[in-house]
Amino acid sequence: MESVLTEAVALLDEAGAPALTFRALAQRLGGGVASIYWYVASKEELLDRATDHVMGAVLSDVERLPGSDDPIDDLRAMAVTLFGAIVRRPWLGAYFMRNVDVQGNSLRLYEKLGRQTLRLNLTAHQRFHAVSAVVGVVVGSAVDMGQEPPQEILDGAATREEFLGRFAEAWRELDPEDFPFVHEIVDEFDGHDDVDQFRSALDLTLAGLRLQAGA
Amino acid sequence: MESVLTEAVALLDEAGAPALTFRALAQRLGGGVASIYWYVASKEELLDRATDHVMGAVLSDVERLPGSDDPIDDLRAMAVTLFGAIVRRPWLGAYFMRNVDVQGNSLRLYEKLGRQTLRLNLTAHQRFHAVSAVVGVVVGSAVDMGQEPPQEILDGAATREEFLGRFAEAWRELDPEDFPFVHEIVDEFDGHDDVDQFRSALDLTLAGLRLQAGA
């Protein structure tokens, strides 16, 4: 079981979600395809378990965070840690927190995040929505990041800079009368940093939360 | 071409993303599978074009919005309209805004959203991040919503209430010492409304934005 998950994660890390097939996994394990079905009922379960497997390390990182007297700062640090894990493993973005099942590291992480809101002057309703919002920012940024080509594997040996640059170039061709905003931000878009973008979105949400909590 | 997209959208609306196969689409169009490849180079392009096709209607809805003297209120109304479209078509959540290609309704919608930030006292950098954050909230909420079973198509003819209730029940079994937050919000989770959750997340982001803009 352990080796099934380890090899599954290895495949995902090496070549992303499409690389994880029962046949590829079986070959790495040196067995037949059907064997995997003894450990796992479906591909969905395999993905869920592989995701929760790596979430164990993320949870450890979060637990190792120092913590401060400001619950919102702590919430930010935890979210940044979580997003960092997704930056390192882009395939995670599509699966993590998808089903916060009973037991499992995802639920424990959810609890960790939520516990910070218990230190804020909020209703239970507001606390639930606050954690949903923070998780939403992470997911939203992860999905956005997932659009970009991983590494330099795209047509014509282009880098991420060239990929963004090609979009930017096309945008600059648009009529400024029709697309004033696109022109306003095209230089910002060109070569932008995903982590920067995430942190800004997170900060807006946390600023709103601080206001709501009167903290 | 038009009918290819119309039928593709029909399939997606009827039974979600897995229902859209070249074979199913060809059958509906009364032709062979290979014919579709004359209009579209790949499945990815088919999905992109189908998505942009329905985004046309969303764009019309957004353009029909009255507008006010408060750019942030206008931003909120537009985001709510966008999210409403995703509630009606859950499959949209996985594809919209994925590639804001040159030309296309998604780009026009992106421009519409961004134009509101031009009315705020922000830097170009802040404007870019603000729109990214708002889109991120929509995407994040849409992904979260996509986890839940569509309609009552799940094991044992359960409703959404029963689906959420089953999770809530399991959560209530957890040790309150280990999971104080989960216990705090389990009643909120049970039977929660996705649109409510989205609006709360959006409001936090917009409150942060208002603070930033000093408006």
Add this chain to the structure above:
DNA sequence: ACCTGAACACCGTTCAAGT
């Protein structure tokens, strides 16, 4: 309890060939 080979029912995509 654990593993297997072989099949089944699907996929997206290609291609030579037709009109």
Add this chain to the structure above:
DNA sequence: ACCTGAACACCGTTCAAGT
């Protein structure tokens, strides 16, 4: 310019059979 049948190389999943 537009469409086709038939094949190719894959998928996830099942199942009877083995140890």
